[in-house]
Amino acid sequence: MPINKLLFTLLLSALLFLPATPAKALVQPSSLPMETSVEPFAVSPGAVRPGSPGGTLLALTLHIHKDWYAYSNVPGETGKPTRLTATAADGTGLTVFYPRGKDKPDSYDPTITVAAYLDGTTLFVLVPDDLENRFPVNLSLDLLLCHPTKCVPARVEFAFGKAGLDTATLPPAASQVWWAGFRSMVRSASQTQAEADAEVDAAVIAWRFSPTYFQPGLEVGGLLSAVLMGLLAGLILNVMPCVLPVVSLKLSALLGAGAEGDPHARIRAFREHNVFFVIGVLTFFLFLALVLGATGSAWGALFQNRWLVLGMAAIMGALALSLFGLFHLPVIDLKFGAGHKNPRKQAFFTGMLTTLLATPCSGPFLGGVLGWALIQGPVIIATVFICIGLGMSAPYLLLILSPGLSRFLPRSGPWIEYVEKGIAFFLLGTAFYLLGIALGGQSLRVLAPLWVILFGGWLWVRSRTARQGTQLILRVSMLVLLAVTVYWTTPGTEVRADPWEHFNPVELDQSLGQEKIFLEFTADWCPTCKALEATVMTRSNVAEWKERYGVRFIKVDMTERDPEAEALLAALGSRSLPTAAVFRVNGRETPVVIRDLYTADQLENLLKSL
Structure with missing residues (x-):
């Protein structure tokens, strides 16, 4: 056609064009816009800094292609930090020294200044002489290479040196032209990634709070209230920001199930479809209960896995293209009148897929239910999650009990093609949104x-x-x-200061109780969070409140897995996004926790009371 x-x-054409766009796809090292070289130098004891051992100093130089750069190990407001890990042959972690990086406007947002590594930047690794087995040294470099048109995440892994490498004839590091700059770097920064990791590991913060809640009436106090509020929360999930792709699947399913011409066959097919659709929904909620209960992860944390997001994008794209008639799918095919060989399997997997698409969303009542349920035993967690699933399935349970409602579904006609293509474009938009999260x-x-x-x-x-x-x-x-x-x-090209600070657990721990602090937990895969950021937590609002009320605004990004952020969220009694917490001066242990949705007026009234 x-x-x-x-x-x-x-x-x-789009697929051919995308490689030249701001995609963040992994590529093979051979195709990276960068090469690396390593040179060894000898250092005497105490040469690097007082008390440091003698040994071999490896200088790893980044030969970055023209117009490309990498973010430094401390990039600033945005960007993926460069990380170099080095281990000796006996498994001992080695000290890495990073240069500061050059300040430059970020390619994608010129209003933000970042610290970047340009061509010729050198990182250093100290291999002490007192190790039993020093070489080969295993190096793993993880960084984000950026160009004005795209960014490429890359990981380069290689080994340097052979066992028994003779280091007696190495040139002395102290005679190199970069030695003075290296010593200055060590003195000024005095922080290596290995040391930073050790410091963070040693400072596993035992967050302990006795929070109060902004809307205490929505909190759960026992199993009965969890069941009732779970039913209501599941019902409300049907109208949350994830509603468009979910409604697309549901509308397709309902129209497809009601397409039979014979009234009795129509009612039978309609009821059977809804039964297996609900079973699919409940099965996935039970799966979520097992996963989240076992791992302690937050609601929607499945979307922290980039490969899962890419897989979901592929499924949404395939469903959309099948609705355009480019091919037929074996399990879930949403085309109306497609004559599925196994309609039960079709309905079951459509129900599971619908539930998976809804999990990034949160809504009223859900935050309190999850915060209480996920610290209970497995039986209670499963019970509450099944209730949330029943609430989400309530419209379909009604259709099962009253299959005669199928007579109100419209008959097929020429108009159905436009509905089908509309659903296809909704699903294609969902696929692109998921790609945006992953890339x-x-x-x-x-x-x-x-x-x-x-x-x-x-x-x-x-x-x-x-x-x-x-x-x-x-x-x-x-x-x-x-x-x-x-x-x-x-x-935009207008330079504006970002009123948000990035989450640093050690610094936050030191500041709690000393200053007024607002914490926002957010993620790119959370549509409700993005709705709040576009309406309530706008940059202009945050900047105004920061100046007027003297509050520090700190953003805790949970797009990717962050155990420290997850521990902080759990300590605040929450397991879902969005969540916010307000700390008063001298109120370290008694923050006010705001779950789910809130308005600008509600937040401003709370800030006024600090």
Whole structure:
């Protein structure tokens, strides 16, 4: 079909274009825009700093290609820190010395200044003489290489030296042109990554709080209230920000189940579909109970796994393309009237997929339910999660009990194609959103306009037989939408200070009770968090409150796994996002915890009371 060929051509063009966009895909070291070289030098005892052992100093130089850079080990407000780990042949961790990096505007947000490693930057590793087995030294370099058009996460692993390496003839480090700068670096920074890791490991902070809650009426005090509020929380999940892809799946399922022509067959198929759909929902909630209960992870933590997010993006993209008729899927095929060989399996897996898509969202009541349930035993956790699943399944349980409601579903007709394609574009948008989470937010600068182009191309073709005035309105509207999308996804050039501070557990531990502090727990995979950031926790609001009330605003990013952040969240009595906590001066142990959703007025009234 012409439309399918058009969409296929556009998607193929997009795949060819994406490698030149801000994607953060892993590549093989041979294709990196960087090479590394290692040179050994001899150092005498006490030469590096007082009391340091003598040995071999390895100088690892980064030969970074033109216009590329890497973030330093302490990059500043944004960027992935460069990490070098080094171990001797006997497994001993070795000391790494990092240079500070050069200050420069970030390529993707020029309003932010970062510390960057440019071509010729050298990192140093000290291999002491007193180790029994020193060589070969195993090196693992993990960094993010960036260009004005894209970023490439990379990990380079290699070994230097052979067993029994003769170090007696090595040139002395003290005679090298970089020695004075190296000594200055050691004195000023006096901090290596190995030492930093040891310091953090030694400072495993035992967070202990007796929090109060901003809305105590929504807190859970026992199993009965957990069950009742879990049912209500599950029902509300149906209308949370994740609703678009979820509604797409549900609408497709309902219309497909009600497509039978014979009334009796229609009711039987309708009821059977909803039964297995609900079983799928409850099965996935039971799976979540087992995983979260066993690992102590937060609600939605499955999306901290980049590969899971990429897999979900692939599934959403495949479902969307199948609705465009490019191919048929074996298990979950959402095309109306597709005549599935196993409709029970289709309904079951659709229910599981719907639940997985809903898990990044939180809503009223859910935070309190999860905060209480996930510190209980496995039976109670499973019971509460099943209740949340029953609440989410309530509309379908109603349809099971009253299958006659299927008569209100519309009959198939020419209009169904437009509903089908609308669902396809919703799912494609979901796939692009998930790709943005996995590859980095900057990739949305390409993916969002690409979605508009695909949608506009489809409308352009479908409107060819419409009246000329209708064609003009649709095409101008799509061009305007494309311009707005490009403008919205392009970072501004105005330099503005970021009012947010990044989470540092040691520094936070020292500051609690000494200053007024607002903590926000957020993640890129949390749509509710993003809704709050766009409406309540805007940069202008935060900057105004910071100046007016003298409050430090600290952002705890849980997009990726952070055990220290998870421990802090659990100590505050929460296991879901979004969550916020407000600490008063002399109120270290009694923070006010805000769960789920809140308004700007509610937060400002709380800040006024500090």
